Amino acid sequence: MEVMGFLVAIMLGALIGLQREYEQYHTQVSRFAGIRTFILISLFGAILGFLSLGVVGNYYLVIVGFIVVSLFALASYFVTFLKYKQNTSTTEITAIIVFILGFMCVAGFLIESVILGILVAAFLTFKKKLHKFANKIKRKELFAVVEFALIALVVLPLLPRRVFSPLDVPILKDVLSSAGLSTAIMQQLNLFNPYNFWLMVILVAGISFLGYILVKTLGAKKGYGLTGLVGGLVSSTAVTLSMAGESKRHKRTVSPFVVAVVIASATSFIRILLEVVVINKDLVGMVALPLGLMGILGYMSAFGLYLRKKRKPKKKEKTEEIKFKQPFNIWTALKFGIFFVVIIFVAKIAQILAGSTGIYIASILSGLADVDAITLTMASLSGAGQISSKVAATSIILAASSNTLVKAGMAWFFGEKRFAMYISIIFLIILTVGLGSVFLFL
Incomplete structure (x- = not known):
């Protein structure tokens, strides 16, 4: 089962990393993580998760790994901002998410990690459509x-989940009684x-x-x-x-x-x-x-x-x-x-x-x-x-x-x-x- 978790972690890292590298190639903006780096980040999370759960017996290694990846992502954000004057942080946040997904692959959340990984890749791929849709939203539509x-x-x-009959509503009971419906019938109208x-x-x-x-x-x-x-x-x-x-x-x-x-x-x-x-x-x-x-x-x-x-x-x-x-x-x-x-x-x-x-x-x-x-x-x-x-x-x-x-x-x-x-x-x-x-x- 651990082998399957490692393989899934590698595939999810490759999927998301491929999308990020494709985006970098077409925007001509170099970020700190491409397909190889995302594979390694996901695998890093899986390895630390395996060691924490199967060897050490606590989550200290995972916490340290999370801090390390977050610091790398933060450093990348500042470097990119100073070099390209861009304040986007999508790749950095994605790297942190990929680390968590890698950990989930070996922590008993294999199916959940696959679903979330595919959704992350989809959200990143449909960036332009999502921005286009968001830009069309008006205030009254947001309300x-x-x-x-x-x-x-x-x-x-x-709201209550119980079933009510006309007998539970006095006014309705009187109206239906005057219409000729018996109490026995109204009891069945629950x-x-x-x-x-x-x-x-x-x-x-x-x-x-x-x-x-x-x-x-x-x-x-x-x-x-x-x-x-x-x-x-x-x-x-x-x-x-x-x-x-x-x-x-x-x-x-x-x-x-x-x-x-x-x-x-x-x-x-x-x-x-x-x-x-x-x-x-x-x-x-x-x-x-x-x-x-x-x-x-x-x-x-x-x-x-x-x-x-x-x-x-x-x-x-x-x-x-x-x-x-x-x-x-x-x-x-x-x-x-x-x-x-x-x-x-x-x-x-x-x-x-x-x-x-x-x-x-x-x-x-x-x-x-x-x-x-x-x-x-x-x-x-x-x-x-x-x-x-x-x-x-x-x-x-x-x-x-x-x-x-x-x-x-x-x-x-x-x-x-x-x-x-x-x-x-x-x-x-x-x-x-x-x-x-x-x-x-x-």
Whole structure:
């Protein structure tokens, strides 16, 4: 294991040192450390770590080594400043980090050191892009970043994680009682979890913020396509709401938003398939065709729309980079959170009233709010032999279809008319093919 640690330390030093030497060559500024020196610094940290942990039994050697490397880095900084009149300290700080990474390689943090080393190399390589992005940041955008950090890191941990029912809210209990709902039904409506609710708000805000960053660095077309791909792995519904809000604010440029939503939805079908693979491999053969067709059609539709707008850049829908007023819209995210809770509430009531009238109805209703839960449930029940594979596969496709219809409805309710029209046409084609394959082949 120690040999592997030394080898990884050498490779990390070489990777980061190669980047630093490349930078020195192109800037014509000689620093104290290139590829060889960084390899030696990383190896120095690994050797001292090995001796401290395996021979000496304390960390004094590592501390001394850290001080020595820091002094060399400090001396290099002053020499460079006096010689070239440059006050940059990136290489010197990187050298100290590489020493620590070398120590981590033999101290039981091998995977962590590899991840951190690659991230350090990436940050150094993308220097110009990072500076370009930072220079474009406005004060109100910086405030928005701080606001997002507050709602994600301060508010979220303070919220209770327990589930509340209407019986816990006297006013809501009275309203539902007057509507004819019995206490027994209300006891089953234990579905509001403040922590999960706020987590969805953060999710929507985070996706909007991710789209903002990607658009700032890559441009509208590439940025939103990647946002859809990443968002589809997390929540295609959240992507739909975020993009619907953007289509309202940028009515002349709806194509990037449509592409993001369609790619996110296509990715969600692939995600469902992966969930089935994990839970019940025997069910994969029955859901692979409909889900695969729906996913492929989604990607093809998004790519076709991208090419169509690329060939006709002078049409009304321009694909220029969009300038946002702020990285994310917290009010749109809150609207989504409320909408999400309402859908869960309505679906739960309908499911309770329907009773055991059919798994298909329950799947459709559950899919209105969450397709992942019903997917995992059906795959598990099928694997345990409690329901047939055909019923499980059909239920999963129905849940995915109802979830897709909800996203189409959100496009009309929250988005611009042309945005909603594009989404509806593409989703109609996808659902027709997907449901058709269910009835023909299942």
